[in-house]
Amino acid sequence: MKRITALFLAAALLLVCGPAALAAEASDEAPVADAASLTPVAAEDNHRVFYEIFVGSFSDSDGDGTGDLRGVIDRMDYLNDGDDADGLSLGAEGLWLSPIFASPSYHKYDVDDYYAIDPAFGTEQDLKDLTDLCHERNVKVILDLVINHTGTGNPWFEAFAQAHRDGNTDDPYYDFYCYYTEGETPPAGRTFAKLAGTDVYYECNFSEAMPELNYDSEAVRQAVLDVAKYYLDLGVDGFRFDAAKYIYFADNERSAEFWKWYIGQLQAIDPEVYTVAEVWDADGITDLYYPALNCFDFTTAQKDGLIVQAAQAGNVDRYTSYVQTYLDRVHALNEDAMIVPFISNHDMDRAGGYLPSANGNMQMAANLYLLSSGSPFIYYGEELGMRGSRGGASTDANRRLKMEWGDGDTVRDPEGASYDHERVSATAAEQMADENSLYSYYKRLIMIRKANPAICRGEYTALPLEDTRAGGFMASYEGTTVMVLHNTTQDPVTINLADVTGLEITGINASIGMGAAALDGTVLTLDAQTSVVLGCA
Ligand SMILES: [Ca+2]
Ligand SMILES: [Ca+2]
Structure with missing residues (x-):
């Protein structure tokens, strides 16, 4: 995967030296931060950029057309090559693997055997090898654990x-x-x-093929706990819990109570276990689960969510004030709580279909949720601008199309896929060789995030700006304070930072977007569709 090392090295150097689109243009008064400020800091906690892999559609190691665990291993240099600073890989800090246990369906959300890797995906040794490699590279691996229901062949x-x-x-x-x-x-x-x-x-609320386990049974509770323990012992770092609110149908209080017990048991084994729940519901409902575990933030996801709206319409302050309110609420419920933002996943139309990268909207959405608090999730192929939607065929397979590697990977579309529109403007191979590609953009964005640990870990304070065409927040962590400002509109904005905060601005740590940022004393000029990270004293 290091065929074009020289090119990437050049791109990495550009990153720290500052092409117009990435680093700030220095004015006489304000220094652009030096290369040291873009040195990534390795995550030692759960504030990580995760990457969701739909295993059967990702990468095929043995030529049978189905993506598999060996395929993920083969693609680790693309995801994270183990060197945060070389700028040669995406920089994912965690992988969410869609269900990998034996199951008759292509999606494997109907598990027939929790103690067997589906043969189409590989072996338990493959899973061990993948987690070992990930751990060498400080990448966490979480499994999609489906325990509301099983398959009928279980x-x-x-x-x-x-x-x-x-x-x-x-x-x-x-x-x-x-x-x-x-x-x-x-x-x-x-x-x-x-x-x-x-x-x-x-x-069987989801399908006749998915009978629902009875959580009034102590034996069931023990059985599903044993499954999780088994895979923690094997080396995985945690779980994404499918259909978490359906444990007790239409009874969120009792379902949440179950998770409180279950997660407590897992934390007794591994206090750092990474857990996140799919509770696809309003914030008032996810709050019920937060005392136990983090929940994906479905409220701001998808085409009509706040992230996309702010990326397109410039009302960033609506998003940042939402995040602050969210964090205030969940921290009151659980001091370790994180927000888990994302744009799309395997159950949603792909963002590339409604957020064209050609007009900068995709980049702005990425800025908003990756330069922010918590643990964001990228859906595989999002970084390529991949498209794919249910459409008239009304099949989720169209949201889970094969990754567009463009290098001869033999992975094929899942069963039932019928998407017949253009899928991607340029393949992964093409985008990796192009410093102006969306892939290269995501890579740089993640480097900026890692170089400023306060962005995702810091105490988050939304900044009310007089000019609401821009918006942002301040975050403090271990004595460091940064300010992140986004201008997602089509026009430059000028902000006098002295009106926003009493803090002294020490300089521009990084900027990223369609334009540049310039600081003249306390006056910041932020080009159209551009975000900036400012250091504060
Ligand atoms: Ca295969
Ligand atoms: Ca249930």
Whole structure:
């Protein structure tokens, strides 16, 4: 993966020396920070840039067309080459692997065996090798753990079915899944399917192929805890929990209570275990889960979310004041809480379809959520501007298309994909060789983030600006304070920083976007569609 080392070295040097689009133009009065200020600081905690990999669509190591764990290993130099400062890789600090356990579907959200890697994806040794390599490079690996439901081929479900066919109420699996018996009134609002050969109907709110585990059963709780322990022992760093609010259907209080118990058990094993929940709901609901674990911030994601709106329309202050309110709330619930921002994931239309990089909107959205608090998640291919949406075909497979490597990778689209529009303007291979590509932009953006640890870790204070075409925040961490300002509009803005804060501005640490930043005394000029990181005394 280091075929074009010279080119990248050149790009890296440009980064610290300052091409107009990246580093600030110095005025006589204000020094642009020197190269040292862009030296990345390695993460020692969970404030990390994660990268979501839909394993079957990412990279195929053995030519069978399905992405696999060896494929991820092969692409580690693309994701993180282990050197934060060389500017030669994206710089991801964590990987979220979509489900990898044995399952009949391409997406594997219906697990048939929690103790077997799906053969299409590789072996347990492959998972060990991947986590070992990641740890050498200070990258955390989290698994997508689907425990609200299993697949119908799971031995637990087979044992449940057999126990009911036998009428054996003493069987330990008799109560493993949620069900009602013919003649009883089914609980309202839920979906059930008849269990063949019995008078039992099992709960299956997502699909008949996804029977719901019964969390009133201590045996179920122990079984799903054992699964997580097994993979922590094997070396993974944590989990993304699928469908977390459905543990108890339509009962967020009880579901949240379950997670409080479950996460407590995991933290007893590893206090640093990385956990994040999919609670696709309003903030008032995710708050119920925050005492236990962080939740993805679905409120600001997607086409109509605050990140995209601010990237397009210039109302950055709406986003920054939202973030501040969010953090104030969740920190009151859990002092270790983080915000987990993202634009899209495997259940959403790809951002490249509605945020063209040609007009700078994609770059601005990336600035807003990557130069911010917490632990952001990039969806694979986002850094290439990949497109893919459900469209008329109404299939999620179109949101999970093969990664566009452009170098002969044999990975193919998932089953059922039908997206027939242009997918990407330039492949990964092309973008890696182009310092003006979106990929190179993401790479530099992550370097700037890492060089200023206060951005993601610091105490976040939204800055109310008189000129609301721009917006930003201040963050202090271990004696260092930075100010991050974004101008996502089509016009330059001029801000007198003396009106914003009493802090002394020590200089421009970095700027990134379509233009440059210039500081004249306390007066900052921020070009159209540009963000700046300022050092403060
Ligand atoms: Ca394969
Ligand atoms: Ca459930």
